[in-house]
Amino acid sequence: MTKKLNIAYVGFGKSTNRYHIPFVKTRENIVIKRIVNRTLGKRPEQAELEATGTLFSTDINDIISDETIDLVVIVTPAFAHYDYAKQLLLAGKNVLCDKPLVETLAQAQELVSIAQEKKLFFMPFQNRRFDSDFLTIKKVIDTGYLGDLIDITVNMDHFRPADASQGENFDGAWYGHGVHMVDQMVSLFGKPQEVQYDIRATRDYDSVDDYFSVNLLYPNLRATVAATELAALPHPKWVLYGTRGTFIKNDVDQQENDLKVGLLPGTEGFGQDSPADFGQLTYYNQNGDRIVKTIPTVAGDYARVYDAAYDCLINGAEKLITDEQILTVIEILENGFKK
CATH class of the missing domain: 3.30.360.10 (Dihydrodipicolinate Reductase; domain 2)
Incomplete structure (x- = not known):
C-alpha cells in the first residue's frame, strides 16, 4: 500500500485554491488534513474539502498540535512567510513555503539553519x-x-x-x-x-x-x-x-x-x-x-513540486531545491535594492 503524505495549509486564498489544491487533487498519495485561515466562510471550495474530511480552523496551533501532519504548506501574503515558517519549524514541522520565501538573506539563513538543526524539510514552492x-x-x-x-x-x-x-x-x-x-x-x-x-x-x-x-x-x-x-x-x-x-x-x-x-x-x-x-x-x-x-x-x-516533497519525506530523496540554491536566490533578490 502506498504511504500517504498528510499535509496542512496555512492560508486559503486565491493562490491556495488555484496553484496548490487543484494539483494536489491529482495525487492520490497526498491527503489534505487541515487548513488554517484567519477568517472562514462557507465558500464552495471549503464545503467541498470538508465533505472529504479536511478540518478547517483559524488557529495555527491546531496544525502544530496535530502529530499526524507530515508537511505544512504556507500560502499566505509574502510578508507573513518568515514568521509562520519560523514558528512552524521551531515547533518541529516540515515546511513548504510559497514564493517569495522571505525578503532578506539573513532571514533565509536563519530558517535554513533551524531546519538543518532540527533535521526538517524546508523548501520554497518554486512551481x-x-x-x-x-x-x-x-x-x-x-x-x-x-x-x-x-x-x-x-x-x-x-x-x-x-x-x-x-x-x-x-x-x-x-x-x-x-x-x-x-x-x-x-x-x-x-x-x-x-x-x-x-x-x-x-x-x-x-x-x-x-x-x-x-x-x-x-x-x-x-x-x-x-x-x-x-x-x-x-x-x-x-x-x-x-x-x-x-x-x-x-x-x-x-x-x-x-x-x-x-x-x-x-x-x-x-x-x-x-x-x-x-x-x-x-x-x-x-x-x-x-x-x-x-x-x-x-x-x-x-x-511535481509535491511529488518532490513526497519523495524527500517518504523515500529519503534529495530535496528538489537545495539549501544553497535557496540562499543564492534570496541573496540575488535582496542585492537588487542595495546601494
Whole structure:
C-alpha cells in the first residue's frame, strides 16, 4: 500500500485554491488534513474539502498540535512567510513555503539553519521549475543542439498600464516575478559570478518596481531575466544563443491560463501548447548544414513540486531545491535594492 503524505495549509486564498489544491487533487498519495485561515466562510471550495474530511480552523496551533501532519504548506501574503515558517519549524514541522520565501538573506539563513538543526524539510514552492516552456529549454540545452550556450534570456511581459501600486520592495515585480526566473537560472547554472541590476518603476515613479532587466554573469555565459508591465507587444518568452544555434520560444506555459478559465489539472488538454506555439530551433550540424526544427513543448505539471516533497519525506530523496540554491536566490533578490 502506498504511504500517504498528510499535509496542512496555512492560508486559503486565491493562490491556495488555484496553484496548490487543484494539483494536489491529482495525487492520490497526498491527503489534505487541515487548513488554517484567519477568517472562514462557507465558500464552495471549503464545503467541498470538508465533505472529504479536511478540518478547517483559524488557529495555527491546531496544525502544530496535530502529530499526524507530515508537511505544512504556507500560502499566505509574502510578508507573513518568515514568521509562520519560523514558528512552524521551531515547533518541529516540515515546511513548504510559497514564493517569495522571505525578503532578506539573513532571514533565509536563519530558517535554513533551524531546519538543518532540527533535521526538517524546508523548501520554497518554486512551481515554475515545472513550467512547460522551462522544461522545453532544458531539453534543448541538454540535447546539445546549440553547442556551448553563450546567452540566454527569459522575459515575463504583461500590458497593465493602469495597475501601478504602492508598497515596499518586497511587494514589487522583482521579488514577485523575478524570484521564479532567478530560481530557474540558478537551477541551471548555479550561483553567478556577478549580477548587474536595472530595476525601476515605469508606470508611476512613486510606486513599487514594475520593470527589471537583470544580468546574471557566468564564465562565458550571460543569463538575463527581464519583465515589464508595459509590453503591448511582448518579447519572446525565451531566447537562447549558442555557438552552433539559436532557440526561440515565444509563448508562456499554459497551466496558469487554463486555471484562470476553470480548466483543471487532470482534464484532457490541460496546460498543453498548440503546435503553433512550439519553439523554433535553428542550428548548424557537424557538416555545416543549416537545420530548422520545431520543438514540441514538454508537458509541465506544478504538482511535481509535491511529488518532490513526497519523495524527500517518504523515500529519503534529495530535496528538489537545495539549501544553497535557496540562499543564492534570496541573496540575488535582496542585492537588487542595495546601494
